[in-house]
Amino acid sequence: MSDSTPLPPVRLPSEAELARDALATPLLSRAARLARWAGPDTRVDSGGGLIEEQLAAAAEVLGLTGRSGEGGADAGAATDAEAADEAEAEAEAEASEAWRAAVDTGLVEVVDEDEGTVRAGDNLALLTSGAPAEVLHIWLDALDAAIADASVPDLDDLMDAMDEGGEIDFSTLDWDPQAEAEFLEGVLANLYLLTADERAPEGTPVPLPALAASVVVPSDVAEPTDAMMEEVSTAMMRLDDQFRILGPTGLADFRPVDESLLIEEGQAAPQAPEDEPEDLERYGVVRLTPLGLYGLRARLLDAGYAAPALGDLAGKGAEALLDGTAHYGPLAARAETEQWLARREPLAAARELLAAARGGDAGAPLRRLHCQQALSLVGSEAEPALREVLDDPELGGLARVWLAEHGAADIPAPSQELVFWLTVDTVAAQLAAEGNSAELVALVEGLAAQHSGFFDTAWRVDHPATAEVLEAMGRLHPDKRIAKEARKAAYKARSQQSG
Structure with a gap:
C-alpha cells in the first residue's frame, strides 16, 4: 500500500467514547494502577523496569496472583508446584509489561537513574482530568510501544541467543528487525483496509490465514503454490503470537489458533486451512475494535496516508465535499453527505452544491455526478436553486433531472445540444x-x-x-x-x- 492509495473512510465513535474504551483496556488500566501504587520505595533497573524483587508485589496489586489453574502447564505433565511456578512467572511477566507501559506513556517518571527512584508522571493526572484527546494520546503511546514489542523475538529465543557474558548475539537469531516491523505494519494496514471495506458486513472477523495470505501471496497470483501456502502457515503462527501480545492494548478482539491443530513436535505450524468456512475460526480470527480502528488510523495519518473518517467533511465547503467523496463507496458517500447537509438549510445547501459543481477541469464531471446524488437527499425546499440554473450549460441538465424526479411542473424541454x-x-x-x-x-x-x-x-x-x-x-x-x-x-x- 503506497501513501497515495485512497483509503476508504471509517466510521468512528466520539472521542469521549473512545477515551472511555482506552481507559478500560487491560494495558492502560494496569499501567495506571501501578503508577498510583509506586512510591518512595519503588526501584527500577537501568532500563526503567521494575527490579525483580518488586515484581511479585506489582502482580498482586494487579490481581494477577493465585491463577495456578489458569493457562499453566498441562496437568498430566507437571506437578502442582511446577504449575504454580509457571503461573507466578506469567503473572510477573504481565506486571512487568504493565510497568513498562506506565513508563513508556509518562504515567511514571524515573527521578534518579543511579538510585533507580521514580515518581508519578505528569500524564497520570490526565487520565482522570484530561480531555478525551489527551487520554487517547497516552493510549496511542502505549499502542506504539506494544506494536514495537510484538516485532521482537520471544524471550526463549533471546535467552537461547545469549552468550556467556550475558550479551545477546543477534547474528544467531533468524530475525531482521526492519523486515519484522514491516511485516506487522503490513498486516495491520491490511486489517484496517478489510475492516473499512463497506462491502463487508460491519464487525465481520478476519480469519488469521486470510490475513497472513494478504501479505504473503502476491495479489496477482490466482493459485498459490505449495511453497506460498507453507509460508502462509508460518506467518499465521507468527501473527498468533503477535496478536496475543497486542491483546491487552484493546486493539482487537482475537481468538487464537486452536491448540489441537498444532501437530507433532518438529512442525512449525498447522497447514493452511482447507476446511469449510465455519471451521476457519479454529485457525484464529481477529476483529478490530472501534478503538483499534481509531489507533491504526492515527498511525496511518502519522505515516502520511490520507485516511478519512466519516464526518471529516461536514464542516467544509461543498467543493471539498464533492471532491472528497469522489473515491468513497456509495454508502460512505451518502453518510458523509447526510452529515454535511444536516448542518445547512436545504436551499442554501443546494445553491452551494450547484456552485461547486461548475467547471471544465478533469474532476468536474464526477463533481457534478456527486452533486446530483447529494441533491437527491434534499427536499422540495431546494427547488428555487434548481430553477435558477436551468439555463446554465453545465447544470441545466441535472437541474431538469432533479425537478422531474421531484414532480415539479413547467420544466422547459432541453435542447438537443444540452x-x-x-x-x-x-x-x-x-x-x-x-x-x-x-x-x-x-x-x-x-x-x-x-x-x-x-x-x-x-x-x-x-x-x-x-x-x-x-x-x-x-x-x-x-x-x-x-x-x-x-x-x-x-x-x-x-x-x-x-x-
Missing part, C-alpha cells in the same frame, strides 16, 4: 468513478442504440471530455462496426479541439 452535453458529461463521470465497469458498457450500448446517428453529432459537443468519452465508447462497445464509428468520431473531436 442533451448531448449532459450525455458526454455523464459518461465522463462514470469513467472517472468506475472505469470500465459492466454498468458503463451497458450505458455505452444503450446510447448508441437509442440515438440514430449518435456519433455524427456527439463529436461536435463542446465538452472538454468529448474525445475521451468517444474513445472509451470505441474501446467498450462490443459491436466492431459501432466501435469503429466511435473511434472515428473521437478523432474528429480531437481534431476540432486542437484546431
Whole structure:
C-alpha cells in the first residue's frame, strides 16, 4: 500500500467514547494502577523496569496472583508446584509489561537513574482530568510501544541467543528487525483496509490465514503454490503470537489458533486451512475494535496516508465535499453527505452544491455526478436553486433531472445540444468513478442504440471530455462496426479541439 492509495473512510465513535474504551483496556488500566501504587520505595533497573524483587508485589496489586489453574502447564505433565511456578512467572511477566507501559506513556517518571527512584508522571493526572484527546494520546503511546514489542523475538529465543557474558548475539537469531516491523505494519494496514471495506458486513472477523495470505501471496497470483501456502502457515503462527501480545492494548478482539491443530513436535505450524468456512475460526480470527480502528488510523495519518473518517467533511465547503467523496463507496458517500447537509438549510445547501459543481477541469464531471446524488437527499425546499440554473450549460441538465424526479411542473424541454452535453458529461463521470465497469458498457450500448446517428453529432459537443468519452465508447462497445464509428468520431473531436 503506497501513501497515495485512497483509503476508504471509517466510521468512528466520539472521542469521549473512545477515551472511555482506552481507559478500560487491560494495558492502560494496569499501567495506571501501578503508577498510583509506586512510591518512595519503588526501584527500577537501568532500563526503567521494575527490579525483580518488586515484581511479585506489582502482580498482586494487579490481581494477577493465585491463577495456578489458569493457562499453566498441562496437568498430566507437571506437578502442582511446577504449575504454580509457571503461573507466578506469567503473572510477573504481565506486571512487568504493565510497568513498562506506565513508563513508556509518562504515567511514571524515573527521578534518579543511579538510585533507580521514580515518581508519578505528569500524564497520570490526565487520565482522570484530561480531555478525551489527551487520554487517547497516552493510549496511542502505549499502542506504539506494544506494536514495537510484538516485532521482537520471544524471550526463549533471546535467552537461547545469549552468550556467556550475558550479551545477546543477534547474528544467531533468524530475525531482521526492519523486515519484522514491516511485516506487522503490513498486516495491520491490511486489517484496517478489510475492516473499512463497506462491502463487508460491519464487525465481520478476519480469519488469521486470510490475513497472513494478504501479505504473503502476491495479489496477482490466482493459485498459490505449495511453497506460498507453507509460508502462509508460518506467518499465521507468527501473527498468533503477535496478536496475543497486542491483546491487552484493546486493539482487537482475537481468538487464537486452536491448540489441537498444532501437530507433532518438529512442525512449525498447522497447514493452511482447507476446511469449510465455519471451521476457519479454529485457525484464529481477529476483529478490530472501534478503538483499534481509531489507533491504526492515527498511525496511518502519522505515516502520511490520507485516511478519512466519516464526518471529516461536514464542516467544509461543498467543493471539498464533492471532491472528497469522489473515491468513497456509495454508502460512505451518502453518510458523509447526510452529515454535511444536516448542518445547512436545504436551499442554501443546494445553491452551494450547484456552485461547486461548475467547471471544465478533469474532476468536474464526477463533481457534478456527486452533486446530483447529494441533491437527491434534499427536499422540495431546494427547488428555487434548481430553477435558477436551468439555463446554465453545465447544470441545466441535472437541474431538469432533479425537478422531474421531484414532480415539479413547467420544466422547459432541453435542447438537443444540452442533451448531448449532459450525455458526454455523464459518461465522463462514470469513467472517472468506475472505469470500465459492466454498468458503463451497458450505458455505452444503450446510447448508441437509442440515438440514430449518435456519433455524427456527439463529436461536435463542446465538452472538454468529448474525445475521451468517444474513445472509451470505441474501446467498450462490443459491436466492431459501432466501435469503429466511435473511434472515428473521437478523432474528429480531437481534431476540432486542437484546431
